[in-house]
Amino acid sequence: MSKKSTRAVAKPATHTPEVGGEAAAPASSRAARAAERRAAIVEAAMEEFIARGFAATRLDDIARRAGVAKGTIYLHFKDKESMFEELVRTVIVPVVARLNALPPPTGSVRDLIEAFAGNFIKEVMGTRRGDLVRLIVAEGPRFPAVADFYYREVVSRGMAGMRALIELGIARGEIHQKNLARFPQILVAPAMIAVIWQSLFARYAPLDAQDMLRVHLDLIFGERRTT
Numbered sequence: 001m002s003k004k005s006t007r008a009v010a011k012p013a014t015h016t017p018e019v020g021g022e023a024a025a026p027a028s029s030r031a032a033r034a035a036e037r038r039a040a041i042v043e044a045a046m047e048e049f050i051a052r053g054f055a056a057t058r059l060d061d062i063a064r065r066a067g068v069a070k071g072t073i074y075l076h077f078k079d080k081e082s083m084f085e086e087l088v089r090t091v092i093v094p095v096v097a098r099l100n101a102l103p104p105p106t107g108s109v110r111d112l113i114e115a116f117a118g119n120f121i122k123e124v125m126g127t128r129r130g131d132l133v134r135l136i137v138a139e140g141p142r143f144p145a146v147a148d149f150y151y152r153e154v155v156s157r158g159m160a161g162m163r164a165l166i167e168l169g170i171a172r173g174e175i176h177q178k179n180l181a182r183f184p185q186i187l188v189a190p191a192m193i194a195v196i197w198q199s200l201f202a203r204y205a206p207l208d209a210q211d212m213l214r215v216h217l218d219l220i221f222g223e224r225r226t227t
Contacts (some may be wrong), residue, residue: 036045038076040066042090045083050131052104052141054146063160085149091129095120096129096154110221113162114213120191121209130195152186159184174221190216 014161040071044066048057059080063070077083099116124130140147180186194209201207218224 001065004065004143011226032135034076037066037068037072041073041076041083042087043070046087046091046128047136049084049087050128054080054135054143063188079185081143081145081149084146085153087132088150088153092133093157095123095160097130097156100157109162109165109174110217113155113165117213121194121213124191125194125198125209128196129134133195134199157186162187177220180220187220 041062044062045057047065048062052061057080059070059073062083063073064090067072069155073083088221098119124133136146140150149225163181166181166184166187170178170181190209194207194212195208
C-alpha cells in the first residue's frame with residue numbers, strides 16, 4: 001500500500017498592521033486628505049457666504065469653489081447651517097477664546113484690555129473675520145438659529161470675559177463706575193463700531209480705531225498721566 005504525500009501546504013502569510021507602521025500610512029493619508037477637503041470646503045464656504053450672503057449661498061457653489069463634488073460636502077456637513085457653525089468655530093471663536101485664557105494681569109487692567117482690544121481690532125477689522133461678523137449682523141435677524149449659535153459661542157463668551165475684567169478693575173479701584181459690570185457691551189463698543197464702520201463709511205471718513213479705543217478707555221479709566 002503506497003503512502004500518500006504528507007508534504008505540508010504553506011499557509012498564506014498574515015500581517016498585523018502596527019500602529020505607526022507602514023500599514024497605518026494609508027489610513028493616515030486618507031485622514032489627511034479628508035482634513036484637507038474639509039478645510040477647503042470651509043474656506044470656500046467663507047468666500048461664498050461673504051460674497052452672496054447666507055440666504056443666497058448654495059451648496060453647489062461651495063462645492064464648485066472647493067473643487068469637490070456636492071456629495072462630498074455631505075460627508076462632512078449635514079447642511080448649510082452646520083457648515084456656517086464650523087466656519088465660526090474655526091475663524092472667530094479662537095479670537096474670543098484668548099480673552100478667557102488671559103492670565104491675571106500683572107500690570108493694570110486697562111493695559112490688558114487695551115492690548116486685547118487692540119489685537120481684536122487688528123485681527124477682525126478689515127479682514128475676512130470682519131466680513132463674517134458683518135454678515136451675521138446683517139442676516140442674523142432672518143436666521144435665528146445662526147444668531148443663537150453666534151451668541152452662544154462668541155458673544156456670551158466675550159461678554160463673560162469682559163465682565164470679569166471689569167469686576168477686577170472695580171476691585172482694584174481702577175474703574176469707579178460700578179454699574180459698568182452690568183453692561184460689558186460698553187467696553188467692547190469701539191471694536192464693533194470699527195468693524196461696521198470699515199465696510200460702510202471708511203471710504204468717506206477713515207477711522208483710526210486704535211485712537212478711538214484709547215479715547216474710549218480714557219472715559220472709563222481716566223486719562224493716562226504723562227510725565
